[in-house]
Amino acid sequence: MTDGSGRIRVGVNLMWLVPGVVGGSEEYTVRALLALAERADPGLDLTVFALSQFREAHPEVAEAFPVVPADLDGHRKPERVLMESAWLPRELARHGIDLVHHAGGVVPPAPGASRLPAVLTIHDLQPLLMPDNFSRLKRTWLGAMLPRSARRARVVMTPSEPASASVVEVLGVDPERVVTVPHGIEPWATVDAQRMAEARHRYNLGERTILYPAIPYVHKDHRTLVDAFAILADERPDLTLVLAGGPGPVEAELASAIRASGFGSRIRRTGRIPWDDLRALYAAATVVADPSRFEGFGAPALEAMAAGRPLVVADATALPWVVGDAAVRVEPGDVAAWAAALARVVDDPVEQERLSAAGRRRSSEFTWERTAEALAAGYRLAATIGEDGER
Template identity: 30%
Template sequence: MQIALNARVLQAPRTGIGHYLAELVTALRHEPDLELSLFHGWGWNAALPEAAMPGYSRLTPWLRQIPGAYQARRWLEQRRFDNGLPKAIDLYHEPSLWPLAFKGPTLITLHDLTHLHFPATQPPARLKEIERRLSHGVQHARLILTDSQFIADEARQHFSLPSERFVVAPLGVGARFHPRSDETLLPTLRPLGVKPQQYWVCVGTLEPRKNLSLALRAHGQLPEAVRQRFPLLVIGMAGWEQGQFSDALRKSLASGHVRLLGYLPDEQVAHLVAGARGLVFPSLYEGFGLPVLEAMASGTPVILTRRSAMPEVAGDAGTYIEPDDVDGLSQAMARLIDDHVYWLHCREAGLQRAKLFSWQRCASVTAQAYRQAMGG
């Protein structure tokens, strides 16, 4: 079976969808009856592109201001897609938002409905295109893959589609996320002035739905000596300006109690997650919550909210807090610092929970969806 995959998102710095697609393509290559052709936005190639670093922009800021820029780029991409499309393609898989036009069977992955709940996360022109095209793409797809049952149920209700149109393919965890010895962690941690299990980590693009302000405020409630010993490291692409921080948070940044590390290479992120006392993930909305799974697989306890799809990932292995409970989060962090037996229990529970997820399982479910869509 010849599958066309739109891999244009891999030209951008890797966040959730980029990691999903890279891992999925790698795992799908083990399916014996599939052959993949990847569309890179300007041409076709069988190889995965290298991940871009920050500074890449799908549409440069000045170009975003030109009326019709998104439509023009989409038209150009469609022309490139059509001109290079291999003739033997049986099915087209769009892994992000809305598919390009294709005469044969189409399958789409719908990771979440963030644009409905948090429209400010998208540039206005792009949001308009999403609203215009996504509904059409979902309605015409033979099947819709989702990362979680939560998103399948939400999308089914929003788009008024029958449940049989949806296939849930839970994500997996990359091989780089695993427990690591203190000796292997030190080369990464020493330049940052932190020690294994003596810092907290937050992972995610700095945007309001990630609710990282709760983590910053909760960490700020810990005693000064504790904050000094257990700083909070925030990993993610920029989205906030420091001018929006309160005076107390700016003071924490100045003191080193909170550190904004920005976007980091994948291997460095894996080391920092494995070495942390815990992952603080107070997000308001997730289609899956990949950092939660990655932390559990690394032997790092997780504090998270019982929102959207995240309980499907963490199960009973997570420590849950309310998304507006600063005191509750601060107390949960203090317990994981003070109660080593509880910390060990959370670590082991997370390791066992993470074993339920794999990219090969995700690929197997996806491959079966391809076969089902072809039969439909």
């Protein structure tokens, strides 16, 4: 499965990636591709197939790889699926692609789209394991497409070992065909005192803060954190809870929980903010909390560790694997346990220092070089596997 030079010609299907809409999977996918470009692997020749606005949103990818744009912005999913099923197979053939990487979780359903050998990235199996968190249409679509896509792919990639294990257990994929391609993170730049002071003023922070950067989806479980904060706040008048992140599907429920807490004046719902502001909020945080009940990876936890901030996470899905022994782990949804764990960290500078140092050590293991190596290995593995799954 190579051209005359021995290179594997890989087409990366990013038709699912609507810039600024798909969340953390966009950053992960784009940064993994850039890391692969930096690796300059002579055995791989990548071409990206993407929506019309992708090159403008990510010019650095367009500088690294040829980008073939579709005449579509992707905001209407039925049109996007149709383009993946008709336009994409023609373009893959026209560009002589040997192997196609469907990086958005599904292999398009039309026969033409699944004719080429495929690699599939599944970010997580939440639609199968927590179906009530999704609309009826979406859970029906993904409930059918995820198992089908996993069967059709020669190799399935996921961002964490727990996600890989769930692909094996739930979808029945041969573990030898599953490759973990973890997130990476750049060395964290220090935030200067002036910028931190500006962020404290802009967001009206107290002397001590708890930060949770996450869009309000059901599984992110903001409610547990708000209720735990209400237990802490009465005896700690200098404590502020900061909920950063753009608007989400359960925004109204979150607003109701904040009002009901009795401490709404000390809870900051920032909405989507610039990255530099978020970095300053990390730097100002006494502790970062991540109560999410389901993660394929958990990028905010990795960011918190890289920033050297003490971290408390839900003991669920991929988060324990990401943090190792560098965070306090708490049963998801247990408000009293969350309040107790946060109190221990907020009130104990020694524990803060311990967690800070442990987090920095742990985060240093997640490099983009490691990501690129795993991605390249996945492509090579797929090139050695036949249609019957044999190598």
